[in-house]
Amino acid sequence: MYIECMRATTHDSDARERLIKAAQALLWERGFMGTSPAAIQQMAEVGQGSMYHHFKSKEGLALAAIERSANERWGDYETLFAAESTAYGRIAAYLHAERDVLRGCRIGRLTQDPDIMGNEALRAPVDALFARLKARLAEAIAQGQAQGEVNAALDPLSIAEMVVAVVQGGYVIAKAANDTQPFARAMAGVLSLLGTQMKRAP
Amino acid sequence: MYIECMRATTHDSDARERLIKAAQALLWERGFMGTSPAAIQQMAEVGQGSMYHHFKSKEGLALAAIERSANERWGDYETLFAAESTAYGRIAAYLHAERDVLRGCRIGRLTQDPDIMGNEALRAPVDALFARLKARLAEAIAQGQAQGEVNAALDPLSIAEMVVAVVQGGYVIAKAANDTQPFARAMAGVLSLLGTQMKRAP
DNA sequence: GTCTATAACGGGATAGAC
DNA sequence: GTCTATCCCGTTATAGAC
Numbered sequence: 287m288y289i290e291c292m293r294a295t296t297h298d299s300d301a302r303e304r305l306i307k308a309a310q311a312l313l314w315e316r317g318f319m320g321t322s323p324a325a326i327q328q329m330a331e332v333g334q335g336s337m338y339h340h341f342k343s344k345e346g347l348a349l350a351a352i353e354r355s356a357n358e359r360w361g362d363y364e365t366l367f368a369a370e371s372t373a374y375g376r377i378a379a380y381l382h383a384e385r386d387v388l389r390g391c392r393i394g395r396l397t398q399d400p401d402i403m404g405n406e407a408l409r410a411p412v413d414a415l416f417a418r419l420k421a422r423l424a425e426a427i428a429q430g431q432a433q434g435e436v437n438a439a440l441d442p443l444s445i446a447e448m449v450v451a452v453v454q455g456g457y458v459i460a461k462a463a464n465d466t467q468p469f470a471r472a473m474a475g476v477l478s479l480l481g482t483q484m485k486r487a488p
Numbered sequence: 489m490y491i492e493c494m495r496a497t498t499h500d501s502d503a504r505e506r507l508i509k510a511a512q513a514l515l516w517e518r519g520f521m522g523t524s525p526a527a528i529q530q531m532a533e534v535g536q537g538s539m540y541h542h543f544k545s546k547e548g549l550a551l552a553a554i555e556r557s558a559n560e561r562w563g564d565y566e567t568l569f570a571a572e573s574t575a576y577g578r579i580a581a582y583l584h585a586e587r588d589v590l591r592g593c594r595i596g597r598l599t600q601d602p603d604i605m606g607n608e609a610l611r612a613p614v615d616a617l618f619a620r621l622k623a624r625l626a627e628a629i630a631q632g633q634a635q636g637e638v639n640a641a642l643d644p645l646s647i648a649e650m651v652v653a654v655v656q657g658g659y660v661i662a663k664a665a666n667d668t669q670p671f672a673r674a675m676a677g678v679l680s681l682l683g684t685q686m687k688r689a690p
Numbered sequence: 691g692t693c694t695a696t697a698a699c700g701g702g703a704t705a706g707a708c
Numbered sequence: 709g710t711c712t713a714t715c716c717c718g719t720t721a722t723a724g725a726c
Contacts, residue, residue: 291554299709309555316602321700323520334703337709344702390600398600400518409666416664440680447661447670448654448677455657459649459667461599462618473640475650478642479681501691524719536721538692549724693726696711703719 297404302340304330309351314392318348318408319401339480349438355392355414363419373430377449381473387466390457420446430484437483445480452476491531505544506532511553516594518611520550521602551610555595558617565621575632576686579625579651583675589668622648632686639685647682654678 308330312321323344327337341347366383370376395413402408423446428434456469510532525546529539541681543549568585572578595617604610625648632638658671 300516311656314671317600319519323703333710333712335712343655345583355526355715385648387628394657394664395661396598397521397660400522404667409664412664416661416670418668419708420661433576441673441676443675443679444673447658447674448676448681450571450662451654451657451670451674452650453653453657454660455653455655456649458596458599458660459618461605462611462614463691464594464605468618468622468653468709471643471646472649472653474643475646475648478646479650479685482684483681503691525721528718535692535694537694539691540721691726693724694721695725697722699719699721703715704715704717705713706711707713708709 289334301330301332301338305332305340305347306350306354307487308332309347310355310392310487313348313351313355314356314389314395323347331429331465339399345405345408346404349411352393352396352408353411356411359393359415360418363422366441367422367426371488372485373426373436374480374486375488376426377480377484380423380449381453385469387457387460387469388464390461391454393395394457404448416450417472420450435485435488440483489638501542503532503534507534507539507542507549507667508553508556510534511549515550515553515557516591516597517576520604523550525549546595546611547607551606551613553612554595554610555599556605558613561617562620564672565624569624569628573690574687575628575638576688577690578628578681579686580679581653582625582651583679587671589659589662589671590666590681592663593656594632604643618652623653637690642685651678653689684690 297461305326308326309321312326312329316325321344323337326344326347327334328368330337336370337347341350351388360446362383363380366379367376372380395410396402396408402412420443426441427440429441431438431442452472452475456472458475460466460469462468498680507528511523514528514531519529525536525539528549529536532539539549542646543552544629565582569578571673572581595614596605598610598614601662604614626644629638629642629644629647633640633642633644654674654677660676661674662671664667664670
């Protein structure tokens with residue numbers, strides 16, 4: 287539904303797009319507090335006036351960038367889950383997804399930014415992404431239980447929360463050690479436990 | 489080995505102590521980037537000149553505060569582990585330790601601060617704390633295996649990394665939701681899995 | 691040890707010209 | 709839409725008096 291002729295006026299607000307992409311990158315790397323409007327403008331190759339034309343404030347731009355990142359992540363997960371049919375397969379796919387471990391999670395990172403957590407508008411997309419992800423994982427587990435693939439004694443939501451937590455915490459211990467191995471071992475650890483409670487094959 | 493008369497000169501550099509405590513609190517709440525020297529001075533009720541007399545820079549004070557926090561945390565864990573005798577007991581004690589979940593981990597938090605991770609001196613105590621904690625947990629698990637309490641097929645270090653990660657990630661999902669329940673469920677999730685692989689009683 | 695003054699710079703935004 | 713100028717305040721010190 288993307289109609290090219292609707293934006294035929296000039297080279298267009300391609301600047302808006304570059305600003306969002308730059309803000310995404312800087313929010314990932316340095317967080318909200320650590321990212322100045324000037325730094326975003328520089329990375330986006332967009333002037334001061336231009337940025338404040340497209341966005342009311344640093345906060346407004348951050349909101350657009352966060353929503354964009356959350357949507358992109360959700361797309362990734364949907365793709366991941368669609369390619370698998372069992373609960374174990376879906377969880378394993380999530381745990382082994384390609385990641386830039388030492389850079390951390392683009393969304394989970396925001397959780398440590400008081401200016402973001404203290405702002406309902408900015409926290410909302412972060413909260414929503416984790417909520418959807420956990421619900422999706424819990425659903426896969428419950429479905430696995432209905433089909434007798436997964437130990438029925440497990441609580442789907444608790445396992446889902448644990449799976450998401452182990453990934454988020456994996457980033458933390460990897461960064462602390464400045465080494466991706468702790469992350470890899472944590473993933474191996476959960477999977478070794480989950481493997482005792484779930485069938486691997488469909 | 490604390491000799492009171494060694495500091496009998498005046499009311500002494502009680503200011504130094506207050507600065508460290510204030511820096512610990514602010515580093516916890518706002519991180520390194522989010523904490524200005526002025527804010528620390530105000531919380532510590534210590535003047536500008538005084539702070540720069542006791543510490544060379546913001547970084548110097550932060551180092552002292554981080555080392556202090558890491559040592560305090562390690563003391564907590566030693567106490568926790570000393571009170572338990574089984575691998576399951578020790579892990580459960582760690583997972584259920586009293587925590588201010590929505591405030592997050594005083595040490596894990598620092599992991600998201602590029603200025604801290606990019607500074608070897610500041611990262612060192614963070615790295616060291618997690619390394620010791622993981623080693624201690626892995627040791628407890630290996631010991632449990634030697635005594636036949638724990639499934640010998642598990643890799644102690646992977647399980648230890650996973651246990652630490654789930655706590656660190658638990659903070660993340662709790663903050664995102666602005667609710668302690670996700671943390672509690674994640675802990676319940678790991679414990680329900682670990683309970684299938686370890687004996688609870690000594 | 692602690693105080694006040696000062697400085698050089700960056701952050702976050704507004705104003706109005708083009 | 710984008711540019712430049714301008715503003716005010718906060719950050720991170722340093723200097724020297726008390």
